[in-house]
Amino acid sequence: MKKYYYPLVAGLMAMAVCACGGQKSSGESVELTGAGATFPLPFYNMTFEGYSATHADRVSYGGIGSGGGVRNLKDGIVDFAGSDAFLSDKEMTEMPAVVHIPTCMGAVVLAYNLPDVVKLNLSGEVIADIYAGKITDWNDARLQELNPDVKLPAKKIILAFRSDGSGTTFVFTDYLSKVSENWKNTYGAGKTVDFPVGQAAKGNPGVAGIIAQTPYSLGYIGSEYAFAQKIPCASVINAQGEAVLPDTKSISAAAGEIPQDTRCSITNADAPGAYPISCFTWLLIYKEQDYSSRSEAQAKATLELMKYILSDSIQQTTEAVHYAPLPKKAVELSLNNLKEVTYKGQPVLK
Numbered sequence: 180m181k182k183y184y185y186p187l188v189a190g191l192m193a194m195a196v197c198a199c200g201g202q203k204s205s206g207e208s209v210e211l212t213g214a215g216a217t218f219p220l221p222f223y224n225m226t227f228e229g230y231s232a233t234h235a236d237r238v239s240y241g242g243i244g245s246g247g248g249v250r251n252l253k254d255g256i257v258d259f260a261g262s263d264a265f266l267s268d269k270e271m272t273e274m275p276a277v278v279h280i281p282t283c284m285g286a287v288v289l290a291y292n293l294p295d296v297v298k299l300n301l302s303g304e305v306i307a308d309i310y311a312g313k314i315t316d317w318n319d320a321r322l323q324e325l326n327p328d329v330k331l332p333a334k335k336i337i338l339a340f341r342s343d344g345s346g347t348t349f350v351f352t353d354y355l356s357k358v359s360e361n362w363k364n365t366y367g368a369g370k371t372v373d374f375p376v377g378q379a380a381k382g383n384p385g386v387a388g389i390i391a392q393t394p395y396s397l398g399y400i401g402s403e404y405a406f407a408q409k410i411p412c413a414s415v416i417n418a419q420g421e422a423v424l425p426d427t428k429s430i431s432a433a434a435g436e437i438p439q440d441t442r443c444s445i446t447n448a449d450a451p452g453a454y455p456i457s458c459f460t461w462l463l464i465y466k467e468q469d470y471s472s473r474s475e476a477q478a479k480a481t482l483e484l485m486k487y488i489l490s491d492s493i494q495q496t497t498e499a500v501h502y503a504p505l506p507k508k509a510v511e512l513s514l515n516n517l518k519e520v521t522y523k524g525q526p527v528l529k
Contacts, residue, residue: 207235209480214241215248215261216346217382218401219460221500222283223261230487236480242382246344246370252277252463255471258481260463263346264370265442276466278520279441280485280513281459283494284434284503286402286425287350288412288456290390293317293332300325302416303358303447303455309336309397310355311362312376317395325416332395338377339389339398344370347383350458351399354446358455399456402430403501417455418447425454430503433457437508440516459509462488468522478522489513 213223220242227238240261243251248260253274265279289301305321308314314321318331341348349370356363366372377398380386387404390396402425405412414422423429433448433455447455462485468478487493494504505513520527 207476209236209474209476211236211238211258211477211480211484212240212256213238213248213259213261213462214243214251214257215463216245216263216460217242217384218245218263218285218287218347219261219283219502220383221403221407222497222502225496225500226488226493229493230484234483236484238484244341244343244370244382245346245349249344249463252465258464258473258477259484261460262463263458263460264349265444265459265461266463274465275470277463278466278516279461279463280489280516281441281461281505281509282488283497283505284430284457284459285501286430286454286457287347287354287399288402288405288425289415290387290398290400290405290410290412292390292394292396292410294394296329296331297411298326298329299411299413300416300422301413303354306415307355307359307362310338310340310374310376311365315376334395337393337396338374339380339386339393339396340372340374340377341382341386341399342379343381345382346370346460347399347401348372350444350446350456353444354456357447406501415455417453418449419451419453421452423452423454425457427498427501427503428452429454430457431506434506434509437506437512439512441509441512459505464520466520467524468520468527475522475527478520478527482517482520482527485517486514 223240227240231237245262245264248262251257252260266277291299317336318333323331352368352372356368380389383401383404386398386400387408390398391408391410414424417423429452432450433445433453435448437443445457464481489510497504518528
């Protein structure tokens with residue numbers, strides 16, 4: 180898996196090290212393993228490298244998709260799972276109690292490859308009908324109406340979507356289900372959806388690769404993958420009727436009320452300036468850390484890692500890799516939720 184790491188990030192991580200203590204622990208080293216979402220992978224690569232460089236503990240993370248991460252946690256083979264989709268009430272009943280720790284905010288973007296087109300507007304209804312196979316050509320009248328100053332080509336739209344169980348897919352289809360009754364009733368929202376048209380690819384990198392290499396293509400990906408590969412992405416009409424590009428400001432504007440357990444959808448937010456396909460991404464851990472013969476040291480190391488990610492110094496690095504920091508309320512709720520995590524029934528954080 181390709182890692183995204185920039186000189187600026189290295190400097191920011193050095194600053195974060197100073198703010199967080201900066202010295203490696205002399206204690207016993209613990210190996211922590213996580214797997215899941217590819218959407219936040221650039222942020223996790225950066226953060227986990229910084230953590231391993233300054234702590235005795237080592238962290239490894241596999242970007243296998245949110246669905247795979249949740250399965251690994253369910254099977255008890257990881258210390259934490261990454262997911263862009265919070266667990267549903269039904270999923271929560273099928274597993275031991277799970278704590279959701281949001282780590283940053285991001286966006287799912289509609290990335291495109293249109294020669295000579297540098298600006299594109301899309302609406303939720305049009306996106307839904309493209310993915311439903313109802314709009315098949317770039318110069319369709321509805322697309323042209325959204326882009327009156329752009330000469331759209333008389334070419335077929337080549338669509339791309341995720342083949343693996345994906346939180347990015349969940350966020351995208353959650354949005355489509357809110358803006359299109361047809362999509363909601365026909366396909367719905369989920370980590371996997373039976374898309375009627377398009378090419379399947381694994382992970383955000385896979386979809387980004389198709390779009391980068393294929394003229395006249397369109398696909399949904401995590402914003403960082405579009406920015407890193409310099410793939411154009413569309414402005415999307417939000418609930419206020421504004422055409423909004425994804426950036427730190429427009430993603431942050433989508434954050435609304437956050438429940439105690441932090442499980443919430445912020446797609447199609449009714450706020451001025453909000454990018455409508457914004458989301459939180461989470462790390463999932465078991466509330467009771469005594470499973471699969473894990474030690475108390477592993478439990479403590481897992482919670483220390485969560486606290487590290489929630490720290491101001493690490494949250495300040497999110498923008499360097501095109502994400503947005505968590506609202507203070509999300510951090511506050513998460514730190515309180517960590518106090519409820521136990522090992523053999525006793526709180527891990529004293």
